[in-house]
Amino acid sequence: MTGPRHITQRNGSSRTVLVDDIRPYEDQIRFTLNRMNGTTFWAWSLWRVPEGANLLESLPFSEEYLQCAGSAEAMTIEIRAVSDGEGARQQAPAWNSRGSPVGSRCAWQDIRQGGRYVTESSAATEREEDTTQVGARAPAPLRLEFAGEWHELCPDTPFIIGREGDLEIDDNPYLHRHFLELRHHDGLWWLANVGVRLAATVSSAGGAVQSWLSPGARMPLVFERNVIVFTAGPVTYELSLHTEEAPYGVSRHVEASMSGETTVMPVSFTTLQKQLIVALAEPMLRREGVSMNELPSSSAAAKRLGWTMSKFNRKLDNVCDKLDRMGVQGLRGGPGKLATNRRARLVEYAVTSQVVTRADLPLLDDEALLAHRDSED
Numbered sequence: 001m002t003g004p005r006h007i008t009q010r011n012g013s014s015r016t017v018l019v020d021d022i023r024p025y026e027d028q029i030r031f032t033l034n035r036m037n038g039t040t041f042w043a044w045s046l047w048r049v050p051e052g053a054n055l056l057e058s059l060p061f062s063e064e065y066l067q068c069a070g071s072a073e074a075m076t077i078e079i080r081a082v083s084d085g086e087g088a089r090q091q092a093p094a095w096n097s098r099g100s101p102v103g104s105r106c107a108w109q110d111i112r113q114g115g116r117y118v119t120e121s122s123a124a125t126e127r128e129e130d131t132t133q134v135g136a137r138a139p140a141p142l143r144l145e146f147a148g149e150w151h152e153l154c155p156d157t158p159f160i161i162g163r164e165g166d167l168e169i170d171d172n173p174y175l176h177r178h179f180l181e182l183r184h185h186d187g188l189w190w191l192a193n194v195g196v197r198l199a200a201t202v203s204s205a206g207g208a209v210q211s212w213l214s215p216g217a218r219m220p221l222v223f224e225r226n227v228i229v230f231t232a233g234p235v236t237y238e239l240s241l242h243t244e245e246a247p248y249g250v251s252r253h254v255e256a257s258m259s260g261e262t263t264v265m266p267v268s269f270t271t272l273q274k275q276l277i278v279a280l281a282e283p284m285l286r287r288e289g290v291s292m293n294e295l296p297s298s299s300a301a302a303k304r305l306g307w308t309m310s311k312f313n314r315k316l317d318n319v320c321d322k323l324d325r326m327g328v329q330g331l332r333g334g335p336g337k338l339a340t341n342r343r344a345r346l347v348e349y350a351v352t353s354q355v356v357t358r359a360d361l362p363l364l365d366d367e368a369l370l371a372h373r374d375s376e377d
Helices: 025-034 123-128 252-258 271-285 298-305 309-326 342-352 358-365 367-376
Strands: 006-010 014-018 043-048 065-070 074-083 087-091 094-096 105-107 118-120 142-146 149-153 159-162 180-185 188-193 200-204 209-213 218-221 225-232 235-242 292-294 332-334
Touching: 014 025, 025 043, 142 180, 200 342, 209 218, 225 342, 235 271, 235 342, 271 298, 271 309, 271 342, 271 358, 298 309, 309 342
Parallel strands: none
Antiparallel strands: 006 014, 006 043, 043 065, 065 074, 074 087, 074 094, 105 118, 142 149, 142 235, 159 180, 180 188, 188 218, 200 209, 200 225, 225 235, 235 292
């Protein structure tokens, strides 16, 4: 065993040192990557311990790192390096679960030139097509749907979503003027959160893959359909992105899990806990093509269930604690401090991850549960 030389970070928040006391470094990294499922574990970063760092005091970040996002079946890997006199450079090729690169090679590019990546065709393609480059291929079209309106995105210019921009969502004062940005580069469509306060939930593969896009973060869109849900103040919005040429498809294992034959969620809820989630998510579950919904307040949801506020808050605490321990972000504002917008985050996660569906709505009027409530009263 050797002393820690690298730091790792999970889902953009939890850090630890990479050790080889259980298995060699290479096997430990492989073990960790194989555990990525795209839902509770969707991102992993690795960097060398900065020179002079005292790991007993803190686990500092580094400007040079490797990071990946996705699942063990399909992920995108980003490499960032800093060279003397050249500034920061990075590249982001895609890899499959067999460790093989997907698509073309990526040449290093200076981030000061806009962060765009230069793609090169493979040697085999060069022999077949002397003058044709992979980058010359027309990008896959991307269409955006919001409130029944469709928008065709141009790959040559970024597309801004917010209170102002190419898609003006709403005049909601809680919504950023520029919140989300869609941009095409390196052969992929990318979604970036250019806001400073709000986060967005991105659900792909029918809810089997979910990402939480925090301010300043970005992610590639690699599935045919992606649903984006975010909350600004009391209002929750939903929009969807569609492409016919997605780099990845849904595996048979995921399709089977989505069919109901297997269990997707690694956590279970009691009937009352699930009833609480359905009560909060009821407006979104009942929606018919509507892309914005006002979430019920805690008092309104408690009244809908016939519960006292103390019972409602106790059940809500239990649900948020259970998901927080599972790795779901946004349900706690810090150590021992509950997030103020946890109801909105809970609804976003529950709906996009299919923790609750429209089929669960009858729970709100279940006679057995109502009789149990009356007996408690």
